[in-house]
Amino acid sequence: MDMRPRSHPTYLAFVVHRVSGLLLALFLPLHFWALGTAISGEARLDGFLRWAENPLAKAAETILVILLAAHLAGGLRVLALEFLGWRSRQKDMVAASAGIALLVGLVFLLNVV
Amino acid sequence: MSATRQPASTKGVNRSHRTRARAQTHLWVVQRVTAMLLALAVVVHLVMIVTAVRGGLSAAEILSRTRGNEAWLAFYVTFALAAGLHGAIGLRNIASEAIGLRGRGADLAWLTAGLLTAGFGIRAAIGLYA
Amino acid sequence: MAEAASLTVSVWRGAEQGSFARFEVPARANQTVLDVVTYIQRELDPSLAYRFACRVGMCGSCAMTVNGRARWTCRTHVRKVVDADGALELRPLANLPVIRDLAADLAPFFDKWSRARGTFQPKDAPDGAVPEDFAVVPPASKQRREADAGIECIGCAVCYASCDVVAWNDEYLGPAALNRAWTLVNDVRDGGRAERLDAVAGDAGCHSCHSTQSCTERCPKNLDPSSAIAGLKRALFWDTLLGRR
Numbered sequence: 047m048d049m050r051p052r053s054h055p056t057y058l059a060f061v062v063h064r065v066s067g068l069l070l071a072l073f074l075p076l077h078f079w080a081l082g083t084a085i086s087g088e089a090r091l092d093g094f095l096r097w098a099e100n101p102l103a104k105a106a107e108t109i110l111v112i113l114l115a116a117h118l119a120g121g122l123r124v125l126a127l128e129f130l131g132w133r134s135r136q137k138d139m140v141a142a143s144a145g146i147a148l149l150v151g152l153v154f155l156l157n158v159v
Numbered sequence: 160m161s162a163t164r165q166p167a168s169t170k171g172v173n174r175s176h177r178t179r180a181r182a183q184t185h186l187w188v189v190q191r192v193t194a195m196l197l198a199l200a201v202v203v204h205l206v207m208i209v210t211a212v213r214g215g216l217s218a219a220e221i222l223s224r225t226r227g228n229e230a231w232l233a234f235y236v237t238f239a240l241a242a243g244l245h246g247a248i249g250l251r252n253i254a255s256e257a258i259g260l261r262g263r264g265a266d267l268a269w270l271t272a273g274l275l276t277a278g279f280g281i282r283a284a285i286g287l288y289a
Numbered sequence: 290m291a292e293a294a295s296l297t298v299s300v301w302r303g304a305e306q307g308s309f310a311r312f313e314v315p316a317r318a319n320q321t322v323l324d325v326v327t328y329i330q331r332e333l334d335p336s337l338a339y340r341f342a343c344r345v346g347m348c349g350s351c352a353m354t355v356n357g358r359a360r361w362t363c364r365t366h367v368r369k370v371v372d373a374d375g376a377l378e379l380r381p382l383a384n385l386p387v388i389r390d391l392a393a394d395l396a397p398f399f400d401k402w403s404r405a406r407g408t409f410q411p412k413d414a415p416d417g418a419v420p421e422d423f424a425v426v427p428p429a430s431k432q433r434r435e436a437d438a439g440i441e442c443i444g445c446a447v448c449y450a451s452c453d454v455v456a457w458n459d460e461y462l463g464p465a466a467l468n469r470a471w472t473l474v475n476d477v478r479d480g481g482r483a484e485r486l487d488a489v490a491g492d493a494g495c496h497s498c499h500s501t502q503s504c505t506e507r508c509p510k511n512l513d514p515s516s517a518i519a520g521l522k523r524a525l526f527w528d529t530l531l532g533r534r
């Protein structure tokens with residue numbers, strides 16, 4: 047694909063939003079299914095929680111949180127444009143940085159607490 | 160790109176176009192309303208997971224807090240519905256643009272997929288409640 | 290960068306199928322891309338097809354793809370777009386059928402303007418009669434300011450050629466037609482609001498726009514079609530929720 051006409055920040059915002067959304071939407075049924083199965087009993091839930099402690103599961107969890115934060119930031123940008131009628135690019139930066147702040151905060155929480 | 164010319168008509172927009180456009184508008188409205196719900200719900204959900212799981216709560220402790228709690232049930236049922244629909248409509252838009260999958264049949268299939276996904280989520284929510 | 294004595298210009302020849310021809314064109318100070326094309330046609334190859342009229346950025350007929358981006362060529366200085374090694378690549382506008390060489394067929398673009406109800410429908414004189422009185426429209430009113438923000442469109446199709454949704458969905462009306470519709474929705478003298486909103490709703494209309502803002506980024510008149518489309522979405526959202534449609 048020719049990137050010369052697509053190199054502006056708002057196009058990048060669209061690509062990030064779309065890719066993260068696609069991955070999240072594909073993951074969602076799996077997430078629900080796994081949880082529904084795990085929650086069917088105390089013992090199984092405990093087993094699931096212990097499984098979620100392994101490094102691979104933790105890594106996947108972190109990626110998920112990053113995808114969520116990215117998609118949320120992109121979504122806030124779209125909602126601000128569509129519903130608040132924001133025009134200037136500065137406002138986009140605000141939404142983006144809010145998302146990034148949230149992301150950093152959550153990653154921090156997940157790893158430290 | 161079709162180069163067929165459609166002369167400007169001064170009559171009303173034709174009816175089948177209008178019906179289709181309205182259904183598509185409704186999908187868009189659902190997409191945006193669920194987006195607003197999800198923006199809040201995702202944050203609540205993540206904070207809850209972080210405090211519960213990383214706080215070292217055991218399964219018994221988690222379940223003792225959620226069992227019989229209607230507020231959590233209502234929250235998670237709404238959350239699951241919103242997420243299922245939001246995701247399915249998003250996939251619909253991507254499929255229509257990337258592989259040209261369009262039309263009423265496809266829309267109904269996507270809606271069904273969304274509700275089914277939501278159903279899985281609601282099953283999990285009921286597991287927490289009952 | 291325009292220090293090189295000559296420019297190496299690759300020009301699309303043919304229709305949908307075709308190839309690039311190369312020309313050496315003397316570099317000059319304050320040269321526009323349209324000057325380069327005109328030089329080629331007058332001095333090097335009279336069979337080259339391209340389109341222009343006003344040469345001062347008013348008519349919207351000279352747009353082409355210059356080094357990958359859609360631009361109005363009469364107001365684009367070579368020194369702003371040329372590579373470090375003096376190379377220019379010229380193609381017809383994207384997302385439109387090619388007639389020949391640098392001339393794209395704008396018929397689909399203008400057809401979509403009419404499909405988006407881009408014609409003013411006077412409220413007071415539905416049959417086209419001249420109204421009795423002048424309409425009083427305060428220039429500072431919110432609606433008039435919204436309309437004014439999009440009114441200077443010259444119909445160059447630069448935004449249309451830059452929009453990926455147009456490429457992905459044949460039916461999509463595109464930024465210029467939707468921008469036009471939004472100016473009319475905000476025109477208090479217009480009586481076609483309901484029909485126009487119907488015409489711009491759904492997948493062929495404003496609801497397919499992903500706010501990539503490529504249109505806004507590229508519009509040579511610095512218009513903001515992306516925001517106009519957001520306005521249409523907003524109007525349709527409230528009308529739908531409040532059962533006004």
Ligand code: SF4
Pocket residue numbers: 451452453454455463464497498499500501502503504505514515518
């Ligand atoms: S903002 Fe909308 S209309 Fe403009 S280029 Fe992007 S998708 Fe197309």
Ligand code: SF4
Pocket residue numbers: 349441442443444445446447448449464465468507508509510511512514
């Ligand atoms: S909105 Fe701008 S880019 Fe699009 S046709 Fe009008 S003047 Fe050209």
Ligand code: FES
Pocket residue numbers: 341342343344345346347348349350351352361362363364
């Ligand atoms: S020739 Fe008229 S706008 Fe360029």
